[in-house]
Amino acid sequence: MLERTLRKDRTEVTFVLPADSPPGPVSVVGDFNNWQPGAHTLTSRKDGTRAVTIELPHKSSHSFRYLAAGDYWFNDDSAGDLDGSNSRLHT
Known part of the structure; x- marks a missing residue:
């Protein structure tokens, strides 16, 4: 799931x-971090989910996927768009 918060800039x-689900560490990997695994690892939250927040420019589009333990790549169905085999995020 994606949550967006608009800021001034x-x-x-x-x-x-x-x-x-899936078990083990998971990171979000995309063109915003040069597809670098581990650059944005999701961490536990009090509500029982895990998450990571990144800042992106307004009105931009980015390809991304999640990478879990065991080299398991998967998409975010809530992103709404695909870019080939990747999820597509629009800010």
Whole structure:
């Protein structure tokens, strides 16, 4: 799930997943972090989910996927768009 918060000069996007599905560490990997695994690892929240927030420019589009333990890549169905085999995020 994606949560967006509009700020004066940027959009904060929070990537949210259940605490244990998939199990193990998960990071969000995309063109905004040069597809670098581990650059944005989701951490536990009090509500039982895990998340990471990144800042992106207003009115921009980005390709991304999640990377879980065991080299398991998957998309975010809530993103709404696909870019080839990747999820597509619009701010």
